[in-house]
Amino acid sequence: MIYTVTLNPAIDYVVELEEFIPGNIHRSKNDLKYPGGKGINVSRVLQRLGEQSTALGFVGGFTGQYIKESLEKENIQTDFVQVEEDTRINVKIRGGEESEINGTSPGVSREDVEALYQKLDVLTQEDELILAGSVPSSLPHSIYLDIMERVRNKGVRVCLDTSGEALGEALKGRPYFVKPNHLELAELYEVEVNSVEDAAVYGRKLLEDFDIEHVVISMAGEGAVYINKSQTLHASVPKQKAVNSVGAGDSLVAGFAAGIAERLDPAQVLNQAVASGSATAFSETFCTKKEVEELSQKITIRSLESEETNQA
Numbered sequence: 001m002i003y004t005v006t007l008n009p010a011i012d013y014v015v016e017l018e019e020f021i022p023g024n025i026h027r028s029k030n031d032l033k034y035p036g037g038k039g040i041n042v043s044r045v046l047q048r049l050g051e052q053s054t055a056l057g058f059v060g061g062f063t064g065q066y067i068k069e070s071l072e073k074e075n076i077q078t079d080f081v082q083v084e085e086d087t088r089i090n091v092k093i094r095g096g097e098e099s100e101i102n103g104t105s106p107g108v109s110r111e112d113v114e115a116l117y118q119k120l121d122v123l124t125q126e127d128e129l130i131l132a133g134s135v136p137s138s139l140p141h142s143i144y145l146d147i148m149e150r151v152r153n154k155g156v157r158v159c160l161d162t163s164g165e166a167l168g169e170a171l172k173g174r175p176y177f178v179k180p181n182h183l184e185l186a187e188l189y190e191v192e193v194n195s196v197e198d199a200a201v202y203g204r205k206l207l208e209d210f211d212i213e214h215v216v217i218s219m220a221g222e223g224a225v226y227i228n229k230s231q232t233l234h235a236s237v238p239k240q241k242a243v244n245s246v247g248a249g250d251s252l253v254a255g256f257a258a259g260i261a262e263r264l265d266p267a268q269v270l271n272q273a274v275a276s277g278s279a280t281a282f283s284e285t286f287c288t289k290k291e292v293e294e295l296s297q298k299i300t301i302r303s304l305e306s307e308e309t310n311q312a
């Protein structure tokens, strides 16, 4: 079974405008509301890919109730810890360039964290645990590391997608799979990552520094770079207008986790991951299985090893 943990869920409220002008009153052309937060997005895409998961994390108030009910309507199993304050609302403005206003998180107490730990105690070596998204301000940056310590002896495969200080801390727990985007990788090593080649160099450093099994560096329209002990691969995606960047990274993580669960080989896993990310970027909301399957025929995977050897 795949378990996703979203410490900081959100209702994503996407507003489409002709143009966003600060200080003006705007009327939206179209708006969408859906349950969000990174782990929840991963669960929703897994469901579309035909893979069962259980969504864990903290939800509260009427917004939390909406998230729980929406997921259950989509036949996604949930086992959230209930907190007192309302789950946040994140506003995404599509008007020319995309702008985002992510809300403040509800308070999460020590008892709430303990309740989450108890839910994690049932996991076994058959399970994948996806830890994704930001950490609420009431929790320490080390929370992902603490969760990994808690499941360490169970042989659970932990997938990590977070950023900033939470990423830096969590890497010490040696996750099985990590997916920073190229900017998060650059921030981690205080360098510039401007090309596929830079991503391959610093992605391998990440793999070796933290003894990680699989690293994927996502690069938006430039696809993604995959690194394991013996291979470095680049997946390129067809040039097409992206209409939605919200959830593309989460879709990539879902495609990757599903590929691991299906025991595909690395190139196939990468193909499915990138096809899922790009199919979401090319559609108004999340990808469907049909879109992923169609796009996966158009993804090109090449090995970067020979190029690395030539450059050495």
Ligand SMILES: Nc1ncnc2c1ncn2[C@@H]1O[C@H](COP(=O)(O)OP(=O)(O)O)[C@@H](O)[C@H]1O
Pocket: 181, 182, 218, 219, 220, 221, 222, 223, 224, 237, 240, 241, 242, 245, 247, 248, 249, 250, 252, 273, 274, 275, 276, 277, 278, 279, 281
């Ligand atoms: N403009 C785009 N064109 C095609 N694919 C995209 C585009 N933006 C995102 N994607 C797909 O989604 C994946 C994740 O996107 P990225 O923006 O790197 O992640 P994040 O949302 O975590 O920052 C990419 O690897 C790619 O497959």
Ligand SMILES: O=P(O)(O)OC[C@H]1O[C@](O)(COP(=O)(O)O)[C@@H](O)[C@@H]1O
Pocket: 008, 010, 012, 036, 037, 038, 039, 041, 090, 102, 132, 133, 134, 135, 245, 246, 247, 248, 249, 250, 251
């Ligand atoms: O937990 P964070 O980092 O605040 O991010 C939450 C936001 O990110 C999203 O999960 C989208 O993430 P990606 O675009 O990186 O896939 C939204 O659903 C949500 O509003």
